[in-house]
Amino acid sequence: MMRQRNVVIVGAGLVGALWARLLAQQGHRVTVLERRSDLRRTAIPGGRSINLAVSDRGWRALRLARLDEQVRPFALPMEGRMIHEPSGSTRFQPYGKPGQAIYSFHRRRLNELLLTAVEEYPNARILFEHRCVDVELETPAVLVETPTGERQRLEAEVVFGVDGAYSAVRLRMQHLEGFNYCQEYLDYGYKELTIPPRSDGAWALFPRALHIWPRHSFMLIALPNPDGSFTCTLFFPLEGELSFAALRTEEDVRHFFRSEFPDTVPLMPKLTEEFFVNPTGSLLTIRCFPWSYDGKVLLLGDAAHAIVPFYGQGMNAGFEDCVVLLEFLRQYDPDWSTAFRAFERFRKPSADAIAQLALENFVEMRDGVLHPRFQLRKKLEQYLADRYPDRFVPLYTMVTFTHMPYAEALRRGRLQERILEILLERTESESDWQAPSFQQMMEKLVEELPPCDPALLAGAVPERILEHPFGTGSG
Structure with missing residues (x-):
């Protein structure tokens, strides 16, 4: 004690x-x-x-x-991202393995x-x-x-x-x-909006996902609530042609949402009211x-x-x-x-x-997820994780589903990023991955990664830190 x-x-x-x-x-x-x-x-x-x-x-x-x-x-468990494409189609991207979720x-x-x-x-x-x-x-x-x-x-x-x-x-x-x-402030702000429950009390969107409407330079997200509603957040430039400063009237807001997020407009009966009543928040590090x-x-x-x-x-x-x-x-x-x-x-x-x-x-959420090569990259990342589970752990998994220190997750993530870049230069589709030359290169690259320390994944403070607390640098 x-x-x-x-x-x-x-x-x-x-x-x-x-x-x-x-x-x-x-x-x-x-x-x-x-x-x-x-x-x-x-x-x-x-x-x-x-x-x-x-x-x-x-x-x-x-x-x-x-x-x-x-x-x-x-x-409420969110098992992945539901990407709402500009075309109106949707695509589900799991966060991790079955059973893994953020809440x-x-x-x-x-x-x-x-x-x-x-x-x-x-x-x-x-x-x-x-x-x-x-x-x-x-x-x-x-x-x-x-x-x-x-x-x-x-x-x-x-x-x-x-x-x-x-x-x-x-x-x-x-x-x-x-x-x-x-x-450091971003030159972006955020605005909170709401998608209320349907008339029968149910969610208007699939509730087991974090919904994202990525639009390259800005995005809208929505997270489910137990009452059947979704809390939406628009992340948007503060100034410029497409920005909070440019949306001055209710018609400006309606036109913007009809153009960029048309599937949300019928779901947001108080869109313009909330847009002008709710404050614009700042984003800083x-x-x-x-x-x-x-x-x-x-x-x-x-x-x-x-x-x-x-x-x-x-x-x-x-x-x-x-x-x-x-x-x-x-x-x-x-x-x-x-x-x-x-x-x-x-x-x-x-x-x-x-x-x-x-x-x-x-950048990944508002822009990267829209690119076909990003989707191929995610599939290759998961393929490597399934094939080499003791060495290759996706960065998102290390950050979200383990207790590995963030600094170590970033360090390993950078090493894995290099491997993905090399392999992606030599592949156009999943069918390429079974070629013997690709398999040999993959094996050689992953072997360069040190095995994941189970204690670090569990978040244990290394004994060397506890024994010599001032040997880790000042940061």
Whole structure:
């Protein structure tokens, strides 16, 4: 059992609430500060919530918090992408092997469940409408503004900044000498829309898929909800001839959707209303380092590494932060300062890796999936995975259906990409793959790949990292 500490967590979003639950389970005295009102008791305007895609990394964290069985009834399996071609035809592309799926979950519903789960522990409390206005890093202490406008100072042994991409805790750390920080906005935004249930309550589209309408420079996606509706998100340039700025009137919007997504128009009775009422969200990537200060303050989740949503790993990466950090705390307790430094050095390369993969997957989703060579590439990738399961694991599988560190998945993915490029230069169709010369080349190339380490696939922190925590580079 760890030595019990008095901790403050700034932020009661998904990752903050999960981390509060995990620390409370360990017996720590936990105070969570949240600037918003309690979303379980307040009507909060919608329109900014991209539905969650919970994958294996997220499920592992929920199991650790003993919440997976509570969450599962509200999670809808999506076994692949349903591609809606410009021609109007559809094509299903499985994510993995039969039985593998990512799960659609409404962000607010999961956040509500996590908040309630925190409050099950008498040693944990959540203070809503308490806005962090400053952090004393040395003490540490948090200065908050209460609902009445009064300012209070809360001291703790440790402060965790889990307050999202626009983190107030990180803002204070940015004043430190040697703190590196970078934020990059895409010149795209997003708009949330809705496909309601049919009159009989059923889904208007196939519910066991993530639907994508790729259109080269932009796309529309739709994720199913338990009530029979779909949450749709339009990812679209902010400026230009085809952009949010160019769609000024209801007729502009109707004409655009009739031209680009004609099959959705009959399914969206409130299209123009939602388009102009719901805000246009921004898409950004945040990289910073170090994430900790003197064993007293630590950033987690989007506060440390916000990413764009195109790999469906933002929440999963934040949840995995909690799983990995808990392992380091158990290893080094009571020396949390060493644990924090070991954690951030181990985790930072993976945070950078998934940020890069998310940016690249945007191009694949909106453009790549439309090309015939992409479809052949996917078939060849799966052929190699079936033939050499101990060496060739598709990148999407490594990221989504294993716990391999993202950095290792990216490294192996780049090696496999080279193999695919060489083989695709020598094939025009699946019939070519049985030729003896092709088989020999395939065998030789795949043999150059090191076998997959089962421990890495399971997400185990290598012993060399635990034994020598500062030998992994600064990221």
